[in-house]
Structure formats: structure tokens, C-alpha cells
Amino acid sequence: MRTFDLITAESLFVKDLRVVRWEQYGLDRDMPFQAMWYSVPPGSESPVDQHPELELSIVVAGTAHVLVGGVVHEVTTGDAFLLGSTEAHVVQNRSADELLTVFSAYWMPLEAEGSEPAPSEEADRPVEATAAVQ
């Protein structure tokens, strides 16, 4: 078993967000996704982010306000949110004094595999025209 400590991990800063990328752990051959933690200071927010990878996020401290397509979703500690491929998103920490920390796993859209010759509709599920978002 391996343990991963957020506080002592190598990190970089994107604006005022502390970002801990899991590449440092050398798990590429073991995990079917990439991962990171990031922390948003009180009153701050992430830059707009948009990428082909789907992204599953777990809020491990604080409360996230996630802006997607002009809608704000509040996600509290312990809860999760899943961003579709290419969904533009901003993650805000509206607290005055509490750090927001999120663990995210992200991966490229899956091929429709394992099943029948696979219709492309579901695997390539269009993501609600989010390209125009933000």
C-alpha cells in the first residue's frame, strides 16, 4: 500500500491555486486516469478551464461553487461533480476564511469498447454545446 500526503507533496501554483499533480508519483502504468489535488484560497477562483478529458472531482475540504454554462452548482465537502469533455468550468471558493480543496481524476473519453461493434452515439455523447459556454 502507498499513502499520499497532500501537505508535503510537490506543488505548483496556477494563479493563487496550489496544484498537486499526481505525475510525481509515477503511477501512469497503474491508474487508468490522471489525478491532482488543487486548493482555492478563500474568495478566489480558478481560471476558466476547458479540456477534452472528463473530470471527476471530490470536494475534500470547503465548498465549491462550480460555474458551467452560466449555471452555478454548489458542491459541499464529501460530494462530487463530473465535468464532461470540453465543458468550460470555473471553480470558486466563496468562503471568507476556509480553504477549498478538491481531488480530481481525469481521463480521455472512453472508446465504446468491450461491447458490440459499438454505435458511436453514446461514447461520443455531445456535451450540450458547451463550446460556446463562458
Added chain:
Amino acid sequence: MRTFDLITAESLFVKDLRVVRWEQYGLDRDMPFQAMWYSVPPGSESPVDQHPELELSIVVAGTAHVLVGGVVHEVTTGDAFLLGSTEAHVVQNRSADELLTVFSAYWMPLEAEGSEPAPSEEADRPVEATAAVQ
């Protein structure tokens, strides 16, 4: 974007642990792993668990004491632990009053794919003879 609320999710009980399996969200074609939350009441522990899937866990509330191979690993809120394939493990909540909640992603060992004809050593990394553990 979709959000996932731990409190209102469908759950089942394994002993006194509340388990929320993500199968209920129908994301099999979108995520390259299975997932669950589980909550361990104060003073309780999980049954011994052992399975072929690797398991990455994020502690979202409380502190976990994870027993693997006769060693206890303390993992605090926000931190993570990765169990190898077939590693027998028990997760304890030693707190007197705080719930322990963990988010876990799990998946079958990856084939050595994408790279060269792939030596099997790394993909099939033996898991420190943990079969004899516990």
C-alpha cells in the same frame, strides 16, 4: 455537469458501514473505474477486504487507520491511499465521535498497453506476497 450528493444517494449497509456504490449513476461507459463512498462509524472498522482490483481512496472526512500486512497506516482528511491488487485491508475509524468517510475508485490491473510489446514485469508487479497477509 453532474453533481453527486453523498447524503441523499442510495446506500446499503455492510456491517455498520454505509456504502454508496456509484453503479446507481449509470456511468459505466463514461468512467474507466468503478467508485463508491463508504462511511465507518466511530470505533468501528470494515470487514477484511481483498479483491483483484486496485483501489485508490481519498479520505473526505475523519481519519482512517488502514491495516495492511500487519502495518497500520494513518491517513487523514484530504489524503489518499492506493491498495494494490489482492492486498488484504481493513479500514478502521479510531475516533470516538467523528464519522470516517472515504471515496474509493477501483479498477482491474491495467494491461501494459500503448507502449512497446510491453514487458510484463511492471504491469504484473507482484504485490509483496500479500496473499499471506492478515
